Amino acid sequence: MPSNMEPSTKYHHTTMAIWKQEFxxxxxxxxxxxxxxxxxxxxxxxxQDCHLGYIIHTKHKRTFIFGETLCRWLxxxxxxxxxxxxxxxxxxxxxxxxxxxxxxxxxxxxDGCVYLASSxxxxxxxxxxxxxxxxxxxxxxxxxxxxxxxxLRSDQRLMAMGWNGLGQTTGTAEHSxxxxxxxxxxxxxxxxxxxxxxxxLTYTGRVYSWGLNESGRLGLNDEINRxxxxxxxxxxDEQSYQIKDFVAGAAHTLFLMENGTVYGCGWNDNGELGSPxxxxxxxxxxxxxxxxxxxxxxxxxxxxxxxxxxxxxxYVWGELGQDTMGTxxxxxxxxxxxxxxxxxxxWSFSAISSLYFNPPLTFGWCQRYTMNKLKVKQPNFNNKYxxxxxxxxxxxxxxxxxxxxxxxxxxxxxxxx
Numbered sequence: 001m002p003s004n005m006e007p008s009t010k011y012h013h014t015t016m017a018i019w020k021q022e023f024x025x026x027x028x029x030x031x032x033x034x035x036x037x038x039x040x041x042x043x044x045x046x047x048q049d050c051h052l053g054y055i056i057h058t059k060h061k062r063t064f065i066f067g068e069t070l071c072r073w074l075x076x077x078x079x080x081x082x083x084x085x086x087x088x089x090x091x092x093x094x095x096x097x098x099x100x101x102x103x104x105x106x107x108x109x110x111d112g113c114v115y116l117a118s119s120x121x122x123x124x125x126x127x128x129x130x131x132x133x134x135x136x137x138x139x140x141x142x143x144x145x146x147x148x149x150x151x152l153r154s155d156q157r158l159m160a161m162g163w164n165g166l167g168q169t170t171g172t173a174e175h176s177x178x179x180x181x182x183x184x185x186x187x188x189x190x191x192x193x194x195x196x197x198x199x200x201l202t203y204t205g206r207v208y209s210w211g212l213n214e215s216g217r218l219g220l221n222d223e224i225n226r227x228x229x230x231x232x233x234x235x236x237d238e239q240s241y242q243i244k245d246f247v248a249g250a251a252h253t254l255f256l257m258e259n260g261t262v263y264g265c266g267w268n269d270n271g272e273l274g275s276p277x278x279x280x281x282x283x284x285x286x287x288x289x290x291x292x293x294x295x296x297x298x299x300x301x302x303x304x305x306x307x308x309x310x311x312x313x314x315y316v317w318g319e320l321g322q323d324t325m326g327t328x329x330x331x332x333x334x335x336x337x338x339x340x341x342x343x344x345x346x347w348s349f350s351a352i353s354s355l356y357f358n359p360p361l362t363f364g365w366c367q368r369y370t371m372n373k374l375k376v377k378q379p380n381f382n383n384k385y386x387x388x389x390x391x392x393x394x395x396x397x398x399x400x401x402x403x404x405x406x407x408x409x410x411x412x413x414x415x416x417x
Contacts, residue, residue, distance in 0.1 A: 008245055008295035011308055013367045014348035022054070022359050025082035033058040038098040039362040040070060040105055042301040043250070051359065055098055055105065056084070063090040063107075070105070073117045075127040089115070089129045098365050099144040101162070101300070106149060112138020114151060122163075122177045134159070134180060145193035145211075145248075145300050150200075151180065158185040158200055166196045167227030168211035183210075185229050194248030194300050200229065207232050207243050207255065216283030217253050217266035223283065234263060234285050247305070249298040249318075254305060255285060260292040262307070270303045270319035271331035290315060290333040297349040297363045306352050307333065314352055321356035328356060 016023070016031065022039075023031060040052040053067015064084040065071055071078040076085040090109070097108040104118035107129075114132040118125050137153040144150075148162030148169050159180040160169035169176060170183045183200070185208060190201040197211035197218055208229035209218040216223055219232045234241050234255075242258040252266035252273065263285035264273040274288040295308045304318030315333040322328070336352065354360035 008297075011295045011297070011347075011349050012362075012364060014350040016368055018351055018354045018360050026084070030058075030084075033060060034368055035059045036095065036365050036367045037362070038100075038365055039359065040067070040100050041361060042100070042102065042299070044301075049357065055095075055107070057095045061092050061094060063087040063093075063095065069119075070117070073103075073119050073125075073127060074129060087129060095365065097142055099142050099149075101144040101148070102146050104144075104149075106142050106144055108139055108142045112140070112154060114139050114142065116149075120147075122175065124177065132161075132180075141191055143191045143193045143198075145198065146195045148193065148196070148198070148211075150183075150191045150193055150198055152188055152191050156187050156189075156203070158183045158188045158191065160198070164227070166212040167225050168193075168196050168198050170210060170227055170229070172227060183229060190245070192246055192248050194253060195250045197248060197253070198229075199246055199248055199253065201243055201246065205242060207246060209253070215251055215267045215281035217248070217251055219253060219255075219265040219283075219285045221284045232285065236261075236263075236287070245296060247296050247298045248300060249305070250301050250303050251281075252298075252303070253285075254288070254296055254298070256293055256296050260294070260310060262288040262290055262293050262296065264288050267303070271329050272303050272305070272318045274305070274317045274331075274333050276331040288333070299361065299363065302361075304330075306349050308347075314347060316352065316356075321358075 035057050037054050037056040039054055042050055044050050053065065053070035056064045056066060064086050065074065065076060066084050068078045071085050094110040095107055096110045099106050103120045104116060104123060107115045114134060116123060116125060116130045116132055123130065134151065134153065137155050139151050140154055141152040142149065145168060148160060148164070151159045153159060160183055161176055161180055162169055163175045164171060164173055169181050171181055185200050187202045187204065188200050189203045192199045194217060197209060199207060199209050201207045209220065209232055210226040210229045213220065213223050213225050218226060218230065220230055243255055244258045245256040247254050249272060252264060255263045265282045265285045266272065267281050268278050269280050273282060273286065274290060278286060290307060292309045292311060293307050294310045297306045298304060304316065304320050307315045314336045316336060317330045317333045320328040320330065349363045350360045350366055
């Protein structure tokens with residue numbers, strides 16, 4: 001991978017082995033052509049994981065849809081549940097980013113064009129892949145929430161579309177599905193969406209939030225919704241206040257600083273903020289009990305966080321998948337040590353999610369690893385998994401839990417069945 005790649009970006013690179021069960025109906029030849037893919041999924045209001053299908057891009061610049069729901073959104077035939085359908089509109093284009101919300105997904109190509117598909121009639125897609133008119137400016141980044149979409153233009157102005165009942169796209173209109181809304185923010189570097197709130201970081205190093213503010217997820221020291229961007233203040237010295245990244249979950253927001261510290265605000269009842277010593281929710285960003293962090297990830301409909309550190313460790317906390325005893329909740333950052341691979345970069349956000357979710361989650365556009373990027377021999381794609389083993393930090397009491405798809409041994413390690 002290129003040396004100038006952002007640290008968080010490389011953790012979207014994953015091996016194909018964890019996707020064996022999902023892609024087992026594909027031919028070996030097709031699997032070898034896969035360049036990147038995204039699983040369209042979310043957790044609904046009933047706390048159930050909804051898996052809608054996959055968007056798959058090949059090295060031949062062809063894009064395919066896999067899954068009955070996504071095919072229905074695009075009027076594509078789905079007679080055989082194992083059949084791939086091609087999005088010919090995107091032939092020859094390279095996909096830069098994929099994101100999605102409730103009943104819609106958005107594709108951004110490297111030439112700055114944006115396409116949207118949905119089952120929601122408000123988007124007026126007519127069950128086709130709809131090109132979004134963004135004017136003369138190309139789009140550099142996209143981010144989706146539950147029912148809204150942010151679009152960062154090449155002139156660094158931030159636009160929005162979708163539902164606005166809680167102020168998540170800015171302004172007073174109830175919604176804007178036909179045209180872009182200017183948020184008023186310029187000089188924007190990075191964007192993110194939670195369930196119904198929005199975030200933007202400027203090149204001057206300031207981060208703004210707006211939308212739903214229940215439980216303080218906007219970090220503005222109150223629970224008042226906002227329909228305009230508001231500057232978030234941090235209780236730390238100026239040297240520490242250099243934001244590297246931020247992510248937004250269903251009801252919480254986390255901020256990764258350049259010095260490796262992490263701050264969070266919003267809901268904490270499921271361990272979202274990484275400590276049972278915090279309140280049920282925090283109205284302003286509070287420093288989390290973890291340091292030396294390099295990359296973080298969560299999802300707009302989820303209540304957990306994955307973090308990789310500079311010393312090649314991985315931590316998870318919050319509400320994870322289900323096991324036979326119910327929902328797994330980790331109320332503090334809990335260390336997972338993947339010792340199968342000789343390089344921690346071979347572990348991705350998706351690989352860690354596979355420990356708790358089946359199928360694994362993706363966190364945007366998931367690039368695949370080629371075999372020569374791994375320093376260990378990978379099992380044949382058509383064979384069963386070889387036994388793999390990870391260790392967990394014995395100082396934490398969560399080793400007494402039964403974790404989905406694993407058994408716990410006497411030396412406080414987790415073993416694949």
